[in-house]
Amino acid sequence: MKKYVVSILVKNKSGVLRRVSGLFSRRGYNIDSLSVGTTETDEFSAITIVVTGDSLTVDQIHHQLHKLVDVESVTILDASKSVFRELVLIKVACADVDKRQQIIDVANLFRARVVDVSPRSLIFELTGDSDKVEAFVDVLRDYDIVELIRTGLTAIERGTGDSVNIKPLQGGKRNGNNVLR
Secondary structure (H helix, E strand, O other): OEEEEEEEEEEOOOOHHHHHHHHHHHHOOOEEEEEEEEOOOOOEEEEEEEEEEOHHHHHHHHHHHHHOOOEEEEEEEOHHHEEEEEEEEEEEEOOOHHHHHHHHHHHHHOOOEEEEEEOOEEEEEEEEOHHHHHHHHHHHOOOEEEEEEEOOOEEEEOOOOOOOOOOOOHHHOOOOOOOEO
16 A cells, blocks of 8 residues: 545635545545645635555546546646645643753754744744654654644645646556655
8 A cells, every 4th residue: 555645626615625525435535634725826726635545546536536526637746746745833841941942952953943932831833744744743752742733745746737647547557656655
């Protein structure tokens, strides 16, 4: 099983996200990550979904998504031709001044920003690929994490017109080049 990043351009209308996510649940496909936002035009929204499966599962997802009326395009993003990012906000308990500076020094190594300081806690913001976010969270586990909020993966293709759309080849098989590595 491999992770695939599915980028879906949809009409910016009420109920579209429910129909897209409903398609996944009706078919028994699990969504690992989901993010949604407007695009450069208010007419469309971009949905980024990370799903784990085999090529047949992803082919089915691709075909089923194209059947939805408000879906404009479906693209399986190639990791080598795309930029993937996540955001994490982490609240760390810290009343001790020396420990506080130590935690800030660790955050600086990851280029995390301090976005809130209170007498007993710090809140950090970090944006990066999933591995960087995971490494930062792992390091902060040595401290007292009070709360952690992580967005879903957001992705965009590099360049222009370099889309890697999944299209079945003869016999219903396709190449495996659209796999998140």
